[in-house]
Amino acid sequence: MSTPSPIPVIFVGEGGLDGGQLTARQRGWAEANGFSGQRGKLLALPGEGDGLAGYLFGIGAAEGRPAFVAGLAATALPAAEYRLEGELGDPTLAAIAFRLGAYRFDRYREAKPVPTLVLPEGADAGEVDRHVTAATLARDLVNTPSSDLGPDNLHKEVERFASERGMNFKAIVGDDLLAENFPMIHAVGRASAQAPRLLDLTWGDESHPKVTLVGKGVTFDTGGLDIKTAAGMLMMKKDMGGGANILGLAHAIVSAKLPVRLRVLLPVVENAISGNAFRPGDVLHSRRGITVEIGNTDAEGRLILADALALADEESPDLIVDMATLTGAARVALGPELPPLYSTDNALAAEITAAGLAVEDPFWPMPLWSPYDGQLSSKIADMNNTGAGGYAGSVIAALFLRRFVGKAKAWVHLDILAWAPEARPGRPVGATDQGIRALFSVIRQRFGA
The missing domain is CATH 3.40.630.10 (Zn peptidases)
Incomplete structure (x- = not known):
């Protein structure tokens, strides 16, 4: 049985739908659902049939955008393995933010699965860990x-x-x-x-x-x-x-x-x-x-x-x-x-x-x-x-x-x-x-x- 591929999460800045990273179909879906890269907004992308192609994640306007905005994605996403794409900024910092956003303290209750991450290209694995x-x-x-x-x-x-x-x-x-x-x-x-x-x-x-x-x-x-x-x-x-x-x-x-x-x-x-x-x-x-x-x-x-x-x-x-x-x-x-x-x-x-x-x-x-x-x-x-x-x-x-x-x-x-x-x-x-x-x-x- 093959291992599922990591689900892509595409980071999009405010007003960035025309930045070239999305297909025409994805842009149309985003616009139809009122998604324009608003900070913290998550939008599932439909795949073939009833499948999931990934997610769009809004990181907001460049001015005032927190370096740790990727942490919001980890908080909102269901448990699965993900890869980050798009406007990540510093990939090492984005990976740290995502993993810390998925932090849970489960010592006194049943531990629930949390989102995991494949390190984005260019991230320093040692620094992240x-x-x-x-x-x-x-x-x-x-x-x-x-x-x-x-x-x-x-x-x-x-x-x-x-x-x-x-x-x-x-x-x-x-x-x-x-x-x-x-x-x-x-x-x-x-x-x-x-x-x-x-x-x-x-x-x-x-x-x-x-x-x-x-x-x-x-x-x-x-x-x-x-x-x-x-x-x-x-x-x-x-x-x-x-x-x-x-x-x-x-x-x-x-x-x-x-x-x-x-x-x-x-x-x-x-x-x-x-x-x-x-x-x-x-x-x-x-x-x-x-x-x-x-x-x-x-x-x-x-x-x-x-x-x-x-x-x-x-x-x-x-x-x-x-x-x-x-x-x-x-x-x-x-x-x-x-x-x-x-x-x-x-x-x-x-x-x-x-x-x-x-x-x-x-x-x-x-x-x-x-x-x-x-x-x-x-x-x-x-x-x-x-x-x-x-x-x-x-x-x-x-x-x-x-x-x-x-x-x-x-x-x-x-x-x-x-x-x-x-x-x-x-x-x-x-x-x-x-x-x-x-x-x-x-x-x-x-x-x-």
């Missing part, structure tokens, strides 16, 4: 509820991740955090039944440029004693989204064998409530030696990141990147699709911004506005973990983190959401990847052979 694997890894981790991905299970997942990629792995768990001088990671996570920990992965030649990635790993955030509302807790399984996306980026770097000395630091905790939970008004010591008064226990992510950043900075790396689902203020300022980017290197920030726009992984540069630094002042400690005025919350959080970085040649902080509240091209509703493609592109350009 690299980024689809990286994004899928991040999405699967974020989508998994905390009942199955608390600190213990996330630890196991990360250890397996390291083993499969030939990375060295080290974990500092529980009271050993105090012995090895990570007091804020310990304080935030000590109230949970599952111990806090710092996971440390390394890979690559020590003589290569040092790139260190730090990801927030709060597996669930109640808010601590400053407890969140029920609505505020609903999506808090995603509070380890920074760590998940850092792992996705690490996969891409290792997969491409970039000539860097890579280090990945993941402070992993559950911000729970019990008799030994840290309290508003407490003063915590940090690895850097800075004392921090707690203005709010729900500003816990910056505390665990601070200890991890201090460790990263001790090696004076060429680059530190941290990702964290850190502030609601970032979403108020820029919405769910456009995370803010902070950096001590303005040229690097511009590179990441440009790269992100090119690969449908956008960021927007925001200022480390030093005049706001005074809002972190405390009357009894070196600093407070929250701003005094309630304004510029994302900027204030970035300024807090900046105090724990000083030796690195460059530092980048990404305040991501790691969640798509509405479907968009290549990003179904739910957990999503952010930062992987943009940062990989810049790291490869800066440090690649």
Whole structure:
């Protein structure tokens, strides 16, 4: 029995029916059905008898067309094998978009078949697999509820991740955090039944440029004693989204064998409530030696990141990147699709911004506005973990983190959401990847052979 041929999906731009890629019969069918290349519109093409000849897929007008428009096709098409034709743009990016648009999280229900793809001509198969694997890894981790991905299970997942990629792995768990001088990671996570920990992965030649990635790993955030509302807790399984996306980026770097000395630091905790939970008004010591008064226990992510950043900075790396689902203020300022980017290197920030726009992984540069630094002042400690005025919350959080970085040649902080509240091209509703493609592109350009 012969294997069915892949079904063609012909990409057509707005008003592009006369572009020469369609037969007269196909053009007539499209016009009769009101199809003119409208963005996201799918039209089945009749074949011989009752057969299907393929589909027309509208990609819209050239101006404002998202690079990931192919993801809309995967969302709309029934399960089968397809090949892409017509106005694809970058074939590699189109293939990535299509495969990510077909993403489903089926761990807790019967898995249904999804559309598959024969790579279009000119697509880089390694690049497609690299980024689809990286994004899928991040999405699967974020989508998994905390009942199955608390600190213990996330630890196991990360250890397996390291083993499969030939990375060295080290974990500092529980009271050993105090012995090895990570007091804020310990304080935030000590109230949970599952111990806090710092996971440390390394890979690559020590003589290569040092790139260190730090990801927030709060597996669930109640808010601590400053407890969140029920609505505020609903999506808090995603509070380890920074760590998940850092792992996705690490996969891409290792997969491409970039000539860097890579280090990945993941402070992993559950911000729970019990008799030994840290309290508003407490003063915590940090690895850097800075004392921090707690203005709010729900500003816990910056505390665990601070200890991890201090460790990263001790090696004076060429680059530190941290990702964290850190502030609601970032979403108020820029919405769910456009995370803010902070950096001590303005040229690097511009590179990441440009790269992100090119690969449908956008960021927007925001200022480390030093005049706001005074809002972190405390009357009894070196600093407070929250701003005094309630304004510029994302900027204030970035300024807090900046105090724990000083030796690195460059530092980048990404305040991501790691969640798509509405479907968009290549990003179904739910957990999503952010930062992987943009940062990989810049790291490869800066440090690649």
